[in-house]
Amino acid sequence: MAVYSRREFLKGSLAAGAGLAALGGLPSIITAQGKEPIKIGVLHSLSGTMAISEVSLRDVVLMAVEEINAKGGVMGRKIQPVVVDPASNWDLFAEKAKQLLLQDKVAVVFGCWTSVSRKSVLPVFENNNGLLFYPVQYEGEECSKNVFYTGACPNQQLIPGAEYLMSKEGGSYKKFYLLGTDYVFPRTANKILRAFLLAKGVPAANIEEEYTPFSHQDYQTIVGKIKRFASGGGACVLSTINGDSNVPFYKEFANQGLRSENAPIMAYSVAEDELRGMDTSALVGHLAAWNYFQSVESPANTKFVKAFKEYAKKNNLPGGDKRVTDDPMEAAYFGVHIWKQAVEKAKSVEVDAVRKAVYGQTFAAPVGTIKMHEYNQHTYRPVLIGEILKDGQFKIISRTKGNVEPEPWSKYTSPDKGCDWINHQGTYQKKA
Amino acid sequence: MTRRFLLLLLLLVAWLAGPPASHAQSPDAGKALGGLVIDDADKREAAIAVIGGTRDPKWLEFLGALRDGKVYARGKGKDAEVVIGGARSTKGDADVIEIATAYERKPLGVVPLASLTEIAADRRLRIAIKPFLEADETRTQLESADPETRRGAALKLGYQAAAAAAPAVEAAIKKETVHNVRHALEEALALIRLANGDGAVRILAAQTLGALHSSDAMPALQTLAADTSASPDERAAARTAIREIERWGLLVRTVETVFQGASLASILLLMALGLAIVFGLMGVINMAHGELMALGAYSTFVVQNVFRARWPERFDAYFVVALPVSFVVAALVGVVLERGVIRRLYGRPLETLLLTWGASLIIQQGLRLYFGAANVDVSSPTWLSGGFGLMTGLTLPFNRLFIIGLASVSVAAMYWLLFRSDTGLRIRAVTQNRAMSSCLGVRAGWVDATTFALGAGLAGLAGCALTQIGNVGPSLGQNYIVDSFMVVVTGGVGKLAGTILAAAGIGGLNKGIEPALGAVFAKVAILIAVMLFLQRRPAGLFATRGRNADA
Numbered sequence: 001m002a003v004y005s006r007r008e009f010l011k012g013s014l015a016a017g018a019g020l021a022a023l024g025g026l027p028s029i030i031t032a033q034g035k036e037p038i039k040i041g042v043l044h045s046l047s048g049t050m051a052i053s054e055v056s057l058r059d060v061v062l063m064a065v066e067e068i069n070a071k072g073g074v075m076g077r078k079i080q081p082v083v084v085d086p087a088s089n090w091d092l093f094a095e096k097a098k099q100l101l102l103q104d105k106v107a108v109v110f111g112c113w114t115s116v117s118r119k120s121v122l123p124v125f126e127n128n129n130g131l132l133f134y135p136v137q138y139e140g141e142e143c144s145k146n147v148f149y150t151g152a153c154p155n156q157q158l159i160p161g162a163e164y165l166m167s168k169e170g171g172s173y174k175k176f177y178l179l180g181t182d183y184v185f186p187r188t189a190n191k192i193l194r195a196f197l198l199a200k201g202v203p204a205a206n207i208e209e210e211y212t213p214f215s216h217q218d219y220q221t222i223v224g225k226i227k228r229f230a231s232g233g234g235a236c237v238l239s240t241i242n243g244d245s246n247v248p249f250y251k252e253f254a255n256q257g258l259r260s261e262n263a264p265i266m267a268y269s270v271a272e273d274e275l276r277g278m279d280t281s282a283l284v285g286h287l288a289a290w291n292y293f294q295s296v297e298s299p300a301n302t303k304f305v306k307a308f309k310e311y312a313k314k315n316n317l318p319g320g321d322k323r324v325t326d327d328p329m330e331a332a333y334f335g336v337h338i339w340k341q342a343v344e345k346a347k348s349v350e351v352d353a354v355r356k357a358v359y360g361q362t363f364a365a366p367v368g369t370i371k372m373h374e375y376n377q378h379t380y381r382p383v384l385i386g387e388i389l390k391d392g393q394f395k396i397i398s399r400t401k402g403n404v405e406p407e408p409w410s411k412y413t414s415p416d417k418g419c420d421w422i423n424h425q426g427t428y429q430k431k432a
Numbered sequence: 433m434t435r436r437f438l439l440l441l442l443l444l445v446a447w448l449a450g451p452p453a454s455h456a457q458s459p460d461a462g463k464a465l466g467g468l469v470i471d472d473a474d475k476r477e478a479a480i481a482v483i484g485g486t487r488d489p490k491w492l493e494f495l496g497a498l499r500d501g502k503v504y505a506r507g508k509g510k511d512a513e514v515v516i517g518g519a520r521s522t523k524g525d526a527d528v529i530e531i532a533t534a535y536e537r538k539p540l541g542v543v544p545l546a547s548l549t550e551i552a553a554d555r556r557l558r559i560a561i562k563p564f565l566e567a568d569e570t571r572t573q574l575e576s577a578d579p580e581t582r583r584g585a586a587l588k589l590g591y592q593a594a595a596a597a598a599p600a601v602e603a604a605i606k607k608e609t610v611h612n613v614r615h616a617l618e619e620a621l622a623l624i625r626l627a628n629g630d631g632a633v634r635i636l637a638a639q640t641l642g643a644l645h646s647s648d649a650m651p652a653l654q655t656l657a658a659d660t661s662a663s664p665d666e667r668a669a670a671r672t673a674i675r676e677i678e679r680w681g682l683l684v685r686t687v688e689t690v691f692q693g694a695s696l697a698s699i700l701l702l703m704a705l706g707l708a709i710v711f712g713l714m715g716v717i718n719m720a721h722g723e724l725m726a727l728g729a730y731s732t733f734v735v736q737n738v739f740r741a742r743w744p745e746r747f748d749a750y751f752v753v754a755l756p757v758s759f760v761v762a763a764l765v766g767v768v769l770e771r772g773v774i775r776r777l778y779g780r781p782l783e784t785l786l787l788t789w790g791a792s793l794i795i796q797q798g799l800r801l802y803f804g805a806a807n808v809d810v811s812s813p814t815w816l817s818g819g820f821g822l823m824t825g826l827t828l829p830f831n832r833l834f835i836i837g838l839a840s841v842s843v844a845a846m847y848w849l850l851f852r853s854d855t856g857l858r859i860r861a862v863t864q865n866r867a868m869s870s871c872l873g874v875r876a877g878w879v880d881a882t883t884f885a886l887g888a889g890l891a892g893l894a895g896c897a898l899t900q901i902g903n904v905g906p907s908l909g910q911n912y913i914v915d916s917f918m919v920v921v922t923g924g925v926g927k928l929a930g931t932i933l934a935a936a937g938i939g940g941l942n943k944g945i946e947p948a949l950g951a952v953f954a955k956v957a958i959l960i961a962v963m964l965f966l967q968r969r970p971a972g973l974f975a976t977r978g979r980n981a982d983a
Contacts, residue, residue, distance in 0.1 A: 051805055167559075169558050210951075213951060218696060224688055224692070232648050232650055247807075255818060255827070255832075256829060261584045261591075299522060398558075
């Protein structure tokens with residue numbers, strides 16, 4: 001009861017805050033005559049465990065802002081980024097989000113990486129009608145009108161990765177070892193993958209599921225299990241192992257005499273930025289599924305990669321021009337541009353107007369032209385399968401013809417649910 | 433669709449069995465190129481079958497380029513020319529690309545990208561290309577100079593079990609000299625015969641597979657044993673082979689689990705040894721032990737980088753140099769810590785605990801400032817990569833064998849030092865009665881410094897060894913410190929034998945229950961077991977008794 005009343009109180013105070021913000025914000029926009037800069041928030045961990053991944057997202061968002069400002073800004077107004085550090089601490093994420101929305105009165109926030117940090121800021125954005133662009137692939141099952149998800153849904157990464165391995169082109173694999181770190185993304189991802197595999201007629205005996213703690217280093221037993229599982233051929237590993245556990249895993253895999261011919265590993269959480277500063281020799285030949293790789297060949301991507309390296313060098317960021325780009329970075333980058341285009345279309349930075357303008361917005365992203373969904377807050381993106389190379393880059397071995405439509409509610413685990421903010425109010429029950 | 437596939441398969445088989453193609457350009461393939469330009473999937477697939485059928489390396493290279501989306505058509509309609517695209521660049525506003533002819537790769541200059549149409553390799557086309565490229569790849573791999581690559585090819589052929597590959601495998605067996613590659617090839621051959629031969633051949637193949645202890649043959653043998661259309665002899669042979677393989681599998685699993693337990697125990701022992709010495713002999717709870725390990729790991733990283741820059745041809749030797757260097761670096765920092773601050777706080781365990789914890793934060797942040805927050809990359813030397821094939825189905829990784837050896841040597845050296853040398857005598861004397869030792873002329877301060885340096889150096893050594901199995905980052909120490917303390921406390925303070933026994937017990941127990949419970953619950957179970965054990969015996973396995981213990 002005590003918790004409930006506190007939450008009620010919080011809601012009330014937040015609503016009041018939002019009201020004040022609206023009152024205070026309006027006249028300044030009118031009187032500034034296009035001279036006042038537009039504030040945007042950047043909410044990525046710059047310290048703590050997640051800093052390794054999230055700092056790059058801050059960098060790429062700031063680069064996009066610089067690009068836009070160099071071309072005259074948005075509607076003649078410059079963008080002024082407000083960067084805060086939630087320090088890999090999810091309570092602090094909510095605090096900082098509140099600060100950005102109520103105190104700094106930013107028009108939009110670009111941020112978050114882990115699902116738990118997103119879940120933590122979600123009520124803040126919903127209660128204050130803020131706008132968040134979330135750039136990382138995630139487990140789906142969410143449909144908030146205050147968030148635009150520019151990363152992949154399960155059907156844009158998990159399922160295509162498994163489908164590729166099942167296809168004749170991928171090697172017609174029949175046995176699947178689902179291996180992950182023990183937290184929400186791998187658990188949900190494997191739930192969806194299992195439902196998908198069962199629906200495709202893979203017998204339950206051919207699916208194995210296993211989890212390890214965070215920063216697990218001793219993969220002896222698991223590799224031994226995989227070896228027995230893979231005997232007879234036709235087996236593969238679908239890995240949602242997170243972060244630095246990957247090096248000991250792949251090393252042990254190679255050292256026990258297993259090769260990608262025994263069982264290829266399809267990784268869902270290994271991208272170029274994580275491979276930076278890793279000894280990649282044991283990873284070579286294994287696979288990863290993403291919506292973007294730095295090795296995508298297109299003039300737009302060449303420009304993007306070059307621009308980022310130059311930006312890193314110019315601003316003396318650690319790593320300098322050795323920095324790489326990857327999927328979440330691309331998603332964070334085009335998120336800023338999508339928002340800019342939507343503001344220009346809506347001729348306003350007001351959240352509801354911008355949201356409507358984002359629907360159906362397209363942008364020539366480095367990977368190709370991507371499109372925001374017409375009503376479900378997610379993004380149409382192509383799916384790519386890459387093979388890990390010695391230099392930590394990926395050789396693209398398969399790519400969908402066009403963009404894949406995002407499905408926040410997987411049809412394998414929640415066939416009765418849909419996400420629609422035009423004809424429905426968010427998540428709705430589909431009619432049978 | 434099936435018929436087309438069969439045709440393709442037939443072509444492929446004919447091609448595998450056929451004589452090697454001459455290296456002159458085949459006129460058929462040249463003509464077939466025209467089929468690629470037409471936007472009709474059937475015609476394109478037929479064209480690929482003809483081009484791939486030439487087995488000409490240059491044509492196969494062309495198919496590879498086609499799969500990668502680097503093939504373009506220049507011109508329109510039937511007269512279009514098929515070209516291969518090279519490097520792209522931008523000239524003014526337009527994107528331009530270098531092109532070359534399809535077969536000879538004669539450069540045709542640089543043309544605007546807009547003047548070409550890409551021949552898109554869609555899924556169907558890529559599937560059609562794949563068998564040709566793969567068969568070629570496997571063939572090259574079988575002849576590779578690297579035994580591991582040859583073994584990979586043998587594995588693949590065994591899994592595919594295609595009759596057409598048998599002659600190539602037979603030829604490879606005759607030439608093969610490396611034992612485990614030969615084994616893999618024999619296994620592949622038997623698998624192929626089991627899948628494709630007649631009754632008598634199958635019985636022989638099943639017997640061979642049983643004798644080879646081939647776990648890869650289990651599914652095929654099980655199918656055969658359950659196949660009612662096979663003769664009773666065949667099924668009996670399959671059943672015998674299955675029994676043989678299963679018995680072998682049980683043996684492999686037992687040895688494997690024992691080895692894994694030993695490996696984990698040796699890692700725990702190496703980590704805890706230095707802590708046990710400092711804790712046991714000096715009564716200092718060294719919270720900075722983990723960070724001293726991190727210092728050892730980073731020293732290894734620095735030595736590696738020096739070798740990479742100065743003597744790249746002797747890179748493999750870096751680890752031999754890194755071992756003493758990491759010991760010395762950590763020991764020096766240990767001496768500075770001990771002489772600088774810890775000695776002022778002897779006999780006040782809580783204050784030293786707080787102090788060493790503070791020191792650990794300083795070292796950690798220092799490493800983070802200097803080397804960056806991200807993990808650094810420490811490559812394994814080639815002699816620590818891969819593994820030793822002890823028996824069929826069991827490979828013992830070299831890095832783990834090395835750590836077991838290092839831990840044994842360290843323990844032996846510590847025993848000798850403490851119980852057989854003069855230094856050890858002094859250390860033990862100071863531990864037992866500091867005032868009396870000082871009276872008899874032992875320089876207690878110097879002994880303290882030596883002991884602490886020894887413990888710190890062992891931590892550095894452990895850090896160096898750990899670079900071969902784990903990650904190196906500023907927070908490395910924190911990942912290991914809890915486990916180290918668990919071993920020392922379970923073993924009983926002040927007894928080396930207790931530390932050794934505790935490491936072996938915890939390591940063995942962990943690996944024994946992990947296959948059944950999984951990594952997460954194995955860890956939980958170990959912690960509960962240690963808690964319960966300490967409830968029964970608060971002083972650990974080997975309790976130090978007597979006057980000294982109460983002091």
